[in-house]
Amino acid sequence: xxxxxxxxxxxxxxxxxxxxxxxxxxxxxxxxxxxxxxxxxxxxxxxxxxxxxxxxxxxxxxxxxxxxxxxxxxxxxxxxxxxxxxxxxxxxxxxxxxxxxxxxxxxxxxxxxxxxxxxxxxxxxxxxxxxxxxxxxxxxxxxxxxxxxxxxxxxxxxxxxxxxxxxxxxxxxxxxxxxxxxxxxxxxxxxxxxxxxxxxxxxxxxxxxxxxxxxxxxxxxxxxxxxxxxxxxxxxxxxxxxxxxxxxxxxxxxxxxxxxxxxxxxxxxxxxxxxxxxxxxxxxxxxxxxxxxxxxxxxxxxxxxxxxxxxxxxxxxxxxxxxxxxxxxxxxxxxxxxxxxxxxxxxxxxxxxxxxxxxxxxxxxxxxxxxxxxxxxxxxxxxxxxxxxxxxxxxxxxxxxxxxxxxxxxxxxxxxxxxxxxxxxxxxxxxxxxxxxxxxxxxxxxxxxxxxxxxxxxxxxxxxxxxxxxxxxxxxxxxxxxxxxxxxxxxxxxxxxxxxxxxxxxxxxxxxxxxxxxxxxxxxxxxx
Ligand code: TEU
Ligand code: CA
Numbered sequence: 001x002x003x004x005x006x007x008x009x010x011x012x013x014x015x016x017x018x019x020x021x022x023x024x025x026x027x028x029x030x031x032x033x034x035x036x037x038x039x040x041x042x043x044x045x046x047x048x049x050x051x052x053x054x055x056x057x058x059x060x061x062x063x064x065x066x067x068x069x070x071x072x073x074x075x076x077x078x079x080x081x082x083x084x085x086x087x088x089x090x091x092x093x094x095x096x097x098x099x100x101x102x103x104x105x106x107x108x109x110x111x112x113x114x115x116x117x118x119x120x121x122x123x124x125x126x127x128x129x130x131x132x133x134x135x136x137x138x139x140x141x142x143x144x145x146x147x148x149x150x151x152x153x154x155x156x157x158x159x160x161x162x163x164x165x166x167x168x169x170x171x172x173x174x175x176x177x178x179x180x181x182x183x184x185x186x187x188x189x190x191x192x193x194x195x196x197x198x199x200x201x202x203x204x205x206x207x208x209x210x211x212x213x214x215x216x217x218x219x220x221x222x223x224x225x226x227x228x229x230x231x232x233x234x235x236x237x238x239x240x241x242x243x244x245x246x247x248x249x250x251x252x253x254x255x256x257x258x259x260x261x262x263x264x265x266x267x268x269x270x271x272x273x274x275x276x277x278x279x280x281x282x283x284x285x286x287x288x289x290x291x292x293x294x295x296x297x298x299x300x301x302x303x304x305x306x307x308x309x310x311x312x313x314x315x316x317x318x319x320x321x322x323x324x325x326x327x328x329x330x331x332x333x334x335x336x337x338x339x340x341x342x343x344x345x346x347x348x349x350x351x352x353x354x355x356x357x358x359x360x361x362x363x364x365x366x367x368x369x370x371x372x373x374x375x376x377x378x379x380x381x382x383x384x385x386x387x388x389x390x391x392x393x394x395x396x397x398x399x400x401x402x403x404x405x406x407x408x409x410x411x412x413x414x415x416x417x418x419x420x421x422x423x424x425x426x427x428x429x430x431x432x433x434x435x436x437x438x439x440x441x442x443x444x445x446x447x448x449x450x451x452x453x454x455x456x457x458x459x460x461x462x463x464x465x466x467x468x469x470x471x472x473x474x475x476x477x478x479x480x481x482x483x484x485x486x487x488x489x490x491x492x493x494x495x496x497x498x499x500x501x502x503x504x505x506x507x508x509x510x511x512x513x514x515x516x517x518x519x520x521x522x523x524x525x526x527x528x
Contacts, residue, residue: 318351
């Protein structure tokens with residue numbers, strides 16, 4: 001088989017740097033901490049680490065408000081620490097993917113200071129300024145993703161600036177060629193330093209309607225949803241010209257060889273597919289959040305996988321993800337038992353999986369006392385805060401779970417003493433062992449990484465089964481989404497051997513004609 005690019009074969013592990021490992025005793029994770037834990041990532045068996053933003057930032061949105069695209073915030077370390085991280089990662093054959101945040105800067109970025117200084121500033125058009133509506137209010141009905149209007153009046157110059165997120169995160173004007181050139185230079189800065197790719201933040205937001213038309217009301221709005229959902233974001237984001245920008249980004253990266261462009265895109269399936277771009281000139285991997293958004297039922301997930309596979313453009317490479325720093329953790333959403341088969345699903349579907357740190361421990365929703373809330377979204381719209389899924393990684397049963405020598409910036413999970421890497425790493429039935437076995441199997445069997453995919457029909461209603469095949473080998477994955485046992489029919493003409501079960505102790509078992517799965521059990525079978 002032809003050599004496949006690393007990001008198609010490999011798996012990605014997301015680190016939220018504030019919460020991975022603190023090395024200087026300030027309660028916040030840092031770059032040296034990530035470097036220190038690279039051996040763990042290599043042991044676990046992932047191929048790439050994606051690091052959420054570490055640029056200089058006032059941290060209004062914990063680094064997603066960038067004040068300098070070519071630096072490292074002192075909280076996280078120095079450029080030298082970054083270079084050391086890249087070198088140490090590469091020494092272990094791990095790739096490094098940086099989070100790139102091009103849609104908006106921090107209000108503290110020097111570009112914004114210049115832009116806001118006067119209407120005549122040469123930098124004015126780097127951001128999005130509009131005159132007030134006739135009544136003095138915002139120019140249109142666009143809302144902030146974190147609640148309230150997306151426009152803030154700058155009294156000194158009498159105009160509003162646009163911010164899709166916090167008012168501390170003014171949107172750049174990507175219709176301005178000078179903005180594009182400056183941002184492509186920033187990408188080159190990191191590519192020169194050896195980064196293997198970018199996860200591009202809110203890439204579908206880069207271009208907005210040039211007439212700033214009002215978004216239409218969303219008929220599906222319900223009170224429990226964040227306010228942004230009052231309107232359908234058809235004019236404030238996802239404009240067709242964004243694909244030209246992404247193609248330009250890809251062209252910048254292509255000059256450096258096999259680097260990957262992952263785009264963060266929250267859009268329905270058909271629109272998501274557009275981000276592969278005409279003739280695949282777009283994102284290598286438009287993030288597929290469908291597993292996060294689909295009810296956890298065998299039939300719903302089977303249908304989703306079929307639809308996604310069918311919707312992919314010719315040559316478009318799939319990807320899957322169960323969680324990230326913006327979403328409730330998978331174990332919190334579906335429970336720890338089901339989270340085990342979710343892990344099996346994630347790591348056996350066709351396409352690149354992205355893991356979220358801590359999910360391999362089965363970490364749940366960590367309770368955050370009111371005085372410990374950090375996410376500004378929680379302050380704006382209570383109930384929507386993301387702190388419960390951003391808590392420190394749990395390394396051992398010692399003080400602060402081995403994360404830090406002092407009280408961490410967010411509380412540890414109450415079960416940190418038992419739910420940690422040290423406690424789970426040698427336990428046959430643990431979630432961590434399951435993740436590690438799955439990652440090893442994926443490396444061992446081309447069928448699981450680059451192989452074909454086929455849904456197996458006629459299963460019990462609560463069961464989802466599929467086959468992956470490559471190089472003459474057929475693997476069958478059978479996942480029980482129910483809590484009761486099920487007898488699963490298998491083709492009579494083939495003998496099967498269990499490569500891995502989500503319940504410890506079944507590997508090596510042989511099956512013909514049928515196999516019985518316990519409640520919430522998943523198995524990977526090899527045709528022999
Ligand atoms: O997230 C973008 C984004 O759309 C989410 O905040 C989304 O609104 C929410 O999770 C609902 O599903 C990215 C980053 O991942 C996030 O951490 C940043 O806060 C945001 O962009 C602004 O940069
Ligand atoms: Ca630190």
